[in-house]
Amino acid sequence: MQTLQKVLPKYTIALALVFFVTVAYLLTRGNTVDVEAGEVTYAELVQAIYATGFVEAEAVANLSSELSGTVNYIGALEGQQVTAGQTIISLDNAQPGISVREAQAAFLEQQAVNQEKTMKYSRARNLFREGALARQDLDEAKRISSQAEELLEQKRLQLKSREDELKKIAITAPFAGVLTLQSVKKGDYVTANMLVARVVDTSKYVVSVEIDELDVPRIRPGQAAVVVLDALPTERYDAVVSRIVPQTDTITKTSRVYLTFRKAVTGIQAGMTITANIVYHIKPHTLLVRKSSVFDDNHKSYVWEIEKGKLKKQLIVTGASDLTFVEVLSGLQQGDRVALLPEERFREGMDANVLVAKAGKAE
Template sequence: MKSKSFTIAIGVALLVVLIIAVRLGGWSTSESSTASPASEQHTLVEVAPVVVGSVTESIQAVGTLEAIASITVRPEIAGVIRRIHFRDGQSVERAVPLVELDPEELQSQVNQAAAEEKMTLVTYERLKRLNDQQEVIVPAQQIDEARMAWHAAASNSLLYAARLKKTVIRAPFSGTVGLRRVSVGDYIQPGQAIVNLEDLSTLHVDFKVAEAWLSRLHVGQQLVVMTDAFPGTAFEGHVTAIDPRVDATNRTVSVRASIPNQAGTLRPGLFVTVRLNVGEDTHALLIPEEAEFLRQDKPMVFQVEERTVRLKEVTVGVRERGMVQVRSGLKEGDVVVRTGTHKLQDGELVSIKSSE
């Protein structure tokens, strides 16, 4: 009886072990089947084809605005300032008086020189008349000396008259005056700065471009300039001159452009960015800007070939409306990775995200 009970207990224990083994085997099989697909998953990427489009080719450069006419008003003679005829920042017309110096001393010299001229003229004419009428024999040398004295006095009179005229300092061209550096009553010396005068109606900017663009530059070419002083505003202009000499040191050519400024918005001295349009390429190869990245300072893309990505170096050109021009390295119809490039390695298999 005991032997029979022992046999039944062993049978029950074996059955329990078998059930546990079967269950463990099922779990292992289930886990293995679940893990297997996970190990086959690849990086999910979004791709874009290389397309043909139109881009405007342009040159980017920097420069500083300058007035087309700009001077510092200075006196030619010394004197005391009697009147100032302008206000700081005022627009003035050509030839209007800006500053008057005290003319009294020079006026006296002009009067004296005029009197001497008249006296020498009378002396010369008297001697000449006496000689012509033969009332008195006048030596020819005396007549010549009288004539020369008259000419010298006349020249002296013109000299003082010119100096007197310089007591009124006038604007040599129409423009806008800056901040005056003198006051009424100041004694100023020749060449001393009084105020700057700028013609703001037209400004120009000088900038440099690489010699490779020389064949595509010409006078009259349109451009735009932008400055941080007026963000988002583009000011149009055109090329007015191209330097005939190429800088042999840095292999660049200097270009000058004119920027109309009738409203006086722009000011001389502003730092500007210049964009010069040199033509339009209607068959440019384009990819999204985010597809291009730098690796070892070289522009790269990941090209997709049968779900395998290949790292390729490209030459890029114009960037416009979120697209970048590819000059070399790809052809029309090639497919590149648009997003997720930072997670990829050359030769890696990828899963392509379907477009919705």
């Protein structure tokens, strides 16, 4: 018992020392925070409008059958290249051929009649010059000849119309491209106005994006844009605003804008999803700080500036901004360091243990 009484005071003293050391550590350490910092610097401020959309082929032809009939020939399949004028499908329809033959016969018949009436008018003129024919008879011969000419022209136009109708049994590609749709096979029955094929010119693409109506006044033809495809996220493509559709959707409150690639782009397809940034203003040599560094307090903008190793709540006045940076009009100077991500626990005068910012954060 006496030994225990001697040992206890020693343990009590040791525990007290540990307690006081721990409290002292917490008190001093609790006033120090780890801070990722970035420098305020001058740079070019690029203001852009963010938009999403899709890749579209500049030339697309939806081909419908103008006649009804059974498919008797397939000239190209879905996914295959076609040339301008190439027959994609043709129909077995006898009527256009019959109509052409009938029109040809009528034209030839009228041609013979016309030759006869022309010869009669020529003879009448000769007789009139010789005084063997009255003026009234000459005028009648001329009228009959002119009437025959008019009938011949009518028959010629009818023949051409029937020949044009005959051409409709073959559905052809209006330009070179790729078949992205070919919905029939040999033996299928096709009705008039039925969509049977789609040809897409894959040599040139455009981008269609939807712009919020509030941003439309900032958009002008010729403005530069940067396009990123979801399928190729590491690639950046330069584009330019080519067309603005002057109509706002009453439901989505957006307007359509078309962008054209500055250079030919390979490896893309119509329908691919894209994001675009359309540049509407560039402000050179602007004092910038990251948006993430700025926080609001009573409708004023602040940053946590790191001054002599301590946090300082610094009031700033901001100006223009882009997606990442904001212009500093007053309150900071070039080279000042600020916290990239303000935290609730930050307090004025805290010691700042500055960490190396992750790649891309400090700039």
